[in-house]
Amino acid sequence: MAIRFHRSMILACAATFFGCPASAEQIEAWRVFVADHSEPVVRAIDLRDGDEIERFALTGAARLHRSQSGRMVYAVQRDANRVQMIGTGIALGDHGDHGDITIGAPRLLKATLAGQKPVHLVERDGMAAAFFDDEGIARLVAEHAALEGTGEPQEIASRAPHHGVAIPFGVHMLMTRPHPSDPGALPVGLDLFGPDGAPAIDYAPCPDLHGEAQSGNLVALACETGLLVVAPGQARPEIRHLPYAAGLPEGKTTKLVGGTGLRYFLGNFAPRVLVLIDPMQEQENFRLVELPTRAVDFASHPAKPRFALAFTEDGHLHRIDVVAGRIDRSVRLTGLYSMDGHWSDPRPRIAVAGPRIVVSDPLAGQLHVVDTETFETMGSIAVAGEPFSIVAVGGAGETH
Amino acid sequence: MRSLAQAALAGLSLAVAAPSVQAGAEPFDVVASFSIIGDFAREVGGDRIRLTTLVGPNGDAHVYEPRPADAAAMTKARVVLVNGLQFEGFLDRLIEASGTTAAVVEVSKGAHILPVDGEAHDHHADEDKAADHHHDEASDEDGHAEKDHAGHDHGAYDPHAWQSVENAERYVKNIAEAFCLTDRDGCATYQENAAAYIGQLQTLDADIKTAIGELPQDKRTIITSHDAFGYFEHEYGLHFLAPKGLSTEADASAADIAALIRQVREERASAIFVENITNPRLAEQIAAETGLQLGGALYSDALSDKDGPAATYIDLMRHNLTTITSAIAGS
Incomplete structure (x- = not known):
């Protein structure tokens, strides 16, 4: 398959992007991993030319997460009861005054987390925790162990099966507290487990808990009454409840993303409203961002800390200025994707690959590529099937 | 950029x-x-x-x-x-x-x-x-x-x-x-x-020089959490040791802590201090291993809040001076 290039994109690539060496020593490379919406396949695509590098056959359809280092992609297969792992083949090393990049072939790793109905996976500081809803158990694997093929997953059990999440936090583990009587209900709060696996505190209540994100050294989880904000503490993490600000219209957050480069959280709040949250701000710590139509997906913008991204059901990608608290650019990418229908219907997802933003278009079988600087479309990559969940890894560095 | x-x-x-x-x-x-x-x-x-x-x-x-x-x-x-x-x-x-x-x-x-x-x-x-x-x-x-x-x-x-x-x-x-x-x-x-x-x-500077000058030479080695006091050492004649380097960002390794503990014993350090911006556990651990008393808290990279003892720069330097000299005198 090939990218349909716009002229500017051809010129840009000729100039120096996407694996074209800027000098004899400096290389930039970006890959997108794309999971099909319903088929058990993940494709690794080189963003330089849109070619498929590798295709991985999985057990079930997956939702993808990338590790913080970019060396790993986790393929969470809810209906196939497993999490498989893909080594991305890209490793970045920081040597202070310069960075190195190592580029190799992506590969499906032997490491697997198996259990009943994994849904949420969170990776933090090199440790991934997948929560298996139908067991109420979190299974953990260290990224380096999975890459090396060593080590055994660890397990921590919650009180009961439920739709939950586990988040590694240093030597501690955060895990949702199930509803005491209704296994189908959302969690009622957050438990903290110590290094010995024992509860470290009485749980932090937060009804209808759903949605979690990291920004800097903070973790935030959303619920009906506000957020739980977790920060490093002296002896153990400190958890505090941040209620929704008085004066906000009716709404609540059920999905969060965390800022990179700037510390903030962005969440949904009402059908056409997102909310920007600064938990450390004393006043105006919740700011609403209006969208033209309902949000389909939203993400932080690692390449541009001042901005976040949102995709709406009218087929537009928007750039949100998180300092000003409003949309400052928009571009039409796809046809209409209504948020009516089932929550799991195939809809676009956003990934940021350095100087490029990639948006999946499952119904058209395409990935759309947008230039980070100009916020203009650069072209699209045809992908078989329904390209859905996407993550991007890569960067720039010296090769030796 | x-x-x-x-x-x-x-x-x-x-x-x-x-x-x-x-x-x-x-x-x-x-x-x-x-x-x-x-x-x-x-x-x-x-x-x-x-x-x-x-x-x-x-x-x-x-x-x-x-x-x-x-x-x-x-x-x-x-x-x-x-x-x-x-x-x-x-x-x-x-x-x-x-x-x-x-x-x-x-x-x-x-x-x-x-x-x-x-x-x-x-x-x-x-x-x-x-x-x-x-x-x-x-x-x-x-x-x-x-x-x-x-x-x-x-x-x-x-x-x-x-x-x-x-x-x-x-x-x-x-x-x-x-x-x-x-x-x-x-x-x-x-x-x-x-x-x-x-x-x-300038008055502050003179006071610090006077106070440090009165300390015995063999009691001027002290321990802090991170290497934030090099200028104080260079200017006023104390000797600071620390398990962490110039930044608090990375943790000290076990080897570095062990090396520091040896150095503390060899140089007969007088006191060990926590800092307002760092976790006190490391200083407490070193104190326990070496038998040193914790001399109090020093303010290195930040003032205290306005009700604290180091709400201004001058307060910070005077507080640190008093804390250090008292700990050394009592060691």
Whole structure:
């Protein structure tokens, strides 16, 4: 398959992007991993030319997460009861005054987390925790162990099966507290487990808990009454409840993303409203961002800390200025994707690959590529099937 | 991406070219990167400035993560005061995120700066070199100079220059100069304020020298959590040991802690102190292993809150002096 290039994109690539060496020593490379919406396949695509590098056959359809280092992609297969792992083949090393990049072939790793109905996976500081809803158990694997093929997953059990999440936090583990009587209900709060696996505190209540994100050294989880904000503490993490600000219209957050480069959280709040949250701000710590139509997906913008991204059901990608608290650019990418229908219907997802933003278009079988600087479309990559969940890894560095 | 160096040059040009704040006009917006510089700014600027401090009391600038509100403050500011010497690892990305056109002033310029492994030199002759140290290609905060300390250092120079009161005087002069460039009508006020404050700093400096001078030579080795007191050592004659390096960002390794404990015993250190910005557990562990008493808390990289013992720079230095001398006297 090939990218349909716009002229500017051809010129840009000729100039120096996407694996074209800027000098004899400096290389930039970006890959997108794309999971099909319903088929058990993940494709690794080189963003330089849109070619498929590798295709991985999985057990079930997956939702993808990338590790913080970019060396790993986790393929969470809810209906196939497993999490498989893909080594991305890209490793970045920081040597202070310069960075190195190592580029190799992506590969499906032997490491697997198996259990009943994994849904949420969170990776933090090199440790991934997948929560298996139908067991109420979190299974953990260290990224380096999975890459090396060593080590055994660890397990921590919650009180009961439920739709939950586990988040590694240093030597501690955060895990949702199930509803005491209704296994189908959302969690009622957050438990903290110590290094010995024992509860470290009485749980932090937060009804209808759903949605979690990291920004800097903070973790935030959303619920009906506000957020739980977790920060490093002296002896153990400190958890505090941040209620929704008085004066906000009716709404609540059920999905969060965390800022990179700037510390903030962005969440949904009402059908056409997102909310920007600064938990450390004393006043105006919740700011609403209006969208033209309902949000389909939203993400932080690692390449541009001042901005976040949102995709709406009218087929537009928007750039949100998180300092000003409003949309400052928009571009039409796809046809209409209504948020009516089932929550799991195939809809676009956003990934940021350095100087490029990639948006999946499952119904058209395409990935759309947008230039980070100009916020203009650069072209699209045809992908078989329904390209859905996407993550991007890569960067720039010296090769030796 | 606009780096600190570019921001500094552009901002200074703008400050010179732009009309100054008029007499009787609204205060102009100033951002100080952390609480100690904020204190200096307040002393010099008084009510002619509207001050925002990014890393507040008891905050750790080594690991600070800026927020959208910080970017907003930077956008509004006419002057941004920073320590430089790679102390503020977050600065380049905050300058970029804010798009600020403010004058970004490295207040340590002209101070006597300690490289990590050599003699002090004046931080102005090698401005280009220093500027190069300030803007990394990536937005990482990690340092790059190698050093024989634990932790991940920030470059070729020790950034904690304010721990020498003589250097603090240079900071104050630089701030006054920056305010004069921005607000010529207020310049006389800034210079007057600076001169008065420098008088207080000179008294402080003399008092520290006197107090340290009275300590027995064989009792002048003390332990802190991170290597923040090199300038105090160089200026006043104490000897500081620390398990962590110039930055609090990385943890000390077990090997480094073991080496430090050996050194503590060999040099017969007098006391060990926690710091307001670091986790006390490491100091407590070393105290337990060596039999040293914890001498109290020192304020290294941040003021205390306003009700605490180090709410201003002068309070901070006097508190540290009293804490150190009392602990040594009691050891």
